[in-house]
Amino acid sequence: MNNLITNGLITALARLLIFPGLLFAVPAAWFFLWVERKAVARMQGRIGPPFMQPFFDFVKLLGKDTPPRKGVAGLLMRAWPLIAVSTAAGAVGLLPVLPSHGGFQGDLILLLALLEVPSMCIIAAGFSSGSIFGEIGSAREAVLSVSYNVVFLLAILSIAASQHTFSLSALAGLPSSPLRWLGIVAILVCLPAKLHLNPFSLPNAEQEIYSGPMTEYAGPELAMWELSHGLEWVAATGLVATLIAPQVLFVWLAILIFVALSFGIVLLLSVVAAATARLQIDTTVRFYWQCTLIFAVLAVAAALFMRFRA
Amino acid sequence: MKLWDKLMCYSRRHSPWLFHMNGGSCNGCDIELIASLTPRYDAEQLGVRLEGSPRHADILCITGPITHNATSAIKTVYDQVCGPKAVIAIGSCPATTNVFIDSRTLEGPLDKHIPVDVFVPGCPPRPDAIILGVAKAAQILSERAAKKLPVAPVVMPLVGPGCGGACACGGASEANVESEAKMEEVKP
Numbered sequence: 001m002n003n004l005i006t007n008g009l010i011t012a013l014a015r016l017l018i019f020p021g022l023l024f025a026v027p028a029a030w031f032f033l034w035v036e037r038k039a040v041a042r043m044q045g046r047i048g049p050p051f052m053q054p055f056f057d058f059v060k061l062l063g064k065d066t067p068p069r070k071g072v073a074g075l076l077m078r079a080w081p082l083i084a085v086s087t088a089a090g091a092v093g094l095l096p097v098l099p100s101h102g103g104f105q106g107d108l109i110l111l112l113a114l115l116e117v118p119s120m121c122i123i124a125a126g127f128s129s130g131s132i133f134g135e136i137g138s139a140r141e142a143v144l145s146v147s148y149n150v151v152f153l154l155a156i157l158s159i160a161a162s163q164h165t166f167s168l169s170a171l172a173g174l175p176s177s178p179l180r181w182l183g184i185v186a187i188l189v190c191l192p193a194k195l196h197l198n199p200f201s202l203p204n205a206e207q208e209i210y211s212g213p214m215t216e217y218a219g220p221e222l223a224m225w226e227l228s229h230g231l232e233w234v235a236a237t238g239l240v241a242t243l244i245a246p247q248v249l250f251v252w253l254a255i256l257i258f259v260a261l262s263f264g265i266v267l268l269l270s271v272v273a274a275a276t277a278r279l280q281i282d283t284t285v286r287f288y289w290q291c292t293l294i295f296a297v298l299a300v301a302a303a304l305f306m307r308f309r310a
Numbered sequence: 311m312k313l314w315d316k317l318m319c320y321s322r323r324h325s326p327w328l329f330h331m332n333g334g335s336c337n338g339c340d341i342e343l344i345a346s347l348t349p350r351y352d353a354e355q356l357g358v359r360l361e362g363s364p365r366h367a368d369i370l371c372i373t374g375p376i377t378h379n380a381t382s383a384i385k386t387v388y389d390q391v392c393g394p395k396a397v398i399a400i401g402s403c404p405a406t407t408n409v410f411i412d413s414r415t416l417e418g419p420l421d422k423h424i425p426v427d428v429f430v431p432g433c434p435p436r437p438d439a440i441i442l443g444v445a446k447a448a449q450i451l452s453e454r455a456a457k458k459l460p461v462a463p464v465v466m467p468l469v470g471p472g473c474g475g476a477c478a479c480g481g482a483s484e485a486n487v488e489s490e491a492k493m494e495e496v497k498p
Binding site for chain 1: 320349354394488
């Protein structure tokens with residue numbers, strides 16, 4: 001019994017710290033950030049940044065000064081990026097990439113909650129910075145998150161409800177069905193808003209409100225925000241990749257398929273971002289509530305119907 | 311530890327984030343600064359990013375002859391940029407106030423208010439010259455941060471025709487001659 005617990009603990013730690021956790025996720029985060037910038041540059045007919053650019057940016061930001069921050073608000077401002085990074089890393093660590101990774105019942109709910117925390121940190125960071133641009137950005141992020149999350153959660157719920165499980169590894173091991181693809185498409189539609197990409201890059205709309213919630217951040221704190229953004233990329237694309245990926249028994253093949261699928265999704269999202277312009281906030285909200293919600297509701301209805309019939 | 315310092319120095323040179331500020335410019339230099347980020351010149355190959363917030367920036371790019379209204383804003387923004395930082399004066403205006411010299415609405419040149427590291431002369435300077443200036447400023451910034459030594463300001467050479475006739479001087483203004491003279495001074 002004792003041995004079992006120790007084994008479980010070691011597996012959990014290995015997943016959080018090595019694969020798909022920090023040791024894998026941090027370089028992957030930098031790689032995806034580079035892919036995003038490079039894809040946008042290629043779409044615009046430019047050559048784009050060198051391969052190591054996100055890493056250099058990160059190191060440089062670590063070496064910069066931060067403005068003095070006083071009181072509780074200052075303490076909170078320092079805390080938000082750290083919370084965002086740790087929760088995003090935790091979300092990556094939960095992904096069922098390896099065949100026998102040893103998840104638990106309900107880890108899907110934990111993953112969804114962890115995916116949501118960085119966005120809440122961004123909202124809180126904008127408001128605690130006291131900058132008018134930060135506050136506008138935070139308000140936009142809050143409105144956006146209310147809109148896309150309904151669709152996002154319903155889409156995942158439809159997949160989970162049809163199979164009667166909240167366990168990630170059980171979901172990843174399912175055979176593909178039309179309903180599952182409907183859910184995956186709905187999740188993909190939500191990812192640009194979750195990752196602040198065009199056409200839904202409203203919270204950090206750089207030509208309108210400077211950098212939104214990040215306006216007052218500098219140095220190592222900004223480096224942590226960049227890292228948490230990269231980790232969100234890994235977690236969000238990884239979630240879709242695990243839902244799409246076929247179940248294979250070989251560990252290395254599973255890793256390879258996971259990385260290749262994530263890379264494809266990052267490329268797809270970046271190309272869409274480069275090809276579109278930013279929508280207004282009311283258009284965005286209308287898009288999610290009027291156009292996309294119908295599909296998500298249909299998916300959930302179909303899932304429930306399938307379950308009752310079975 | 312030495313390895314980390316080297317890496318930091320290298321990173322600072324390869325990741326200059328700019329904040330662009332207009333100190334009463336005619337918009338000529340501003341257009342050229344943006345042009346240096348467009349597909350033809352593509353400054354992002356050097357890791358250049360134009361940032362929306364001065365808090366994120368390493369290098370402050372200032373254009374224009376520094377009008378009376380702009381002085382306090384420029385000082386505020388200079389203080390908002392977190393160290394290590396560098397300042398580039400883009401165009402002949404912030405260096406010498408150019409054809410607007412002796413105007414009563416001006417408080418220029420720029421180095422009366424904040425320390426300037428790189429002057430990029432020209433009216434307007436070509437995008438190649440601006441990119442050269444950014445690379446030089448990033449080098450100065452990393453050297454200063456590593457050695458904690460003051461580094462003397464640098465005047466970049468004129469690249470291509472200094473004045474495209476875009477401004478009133480038609481290429482033969484005192485300022486253009488003056489910046490060329492300044493250039494001669496710093497030549498070894």
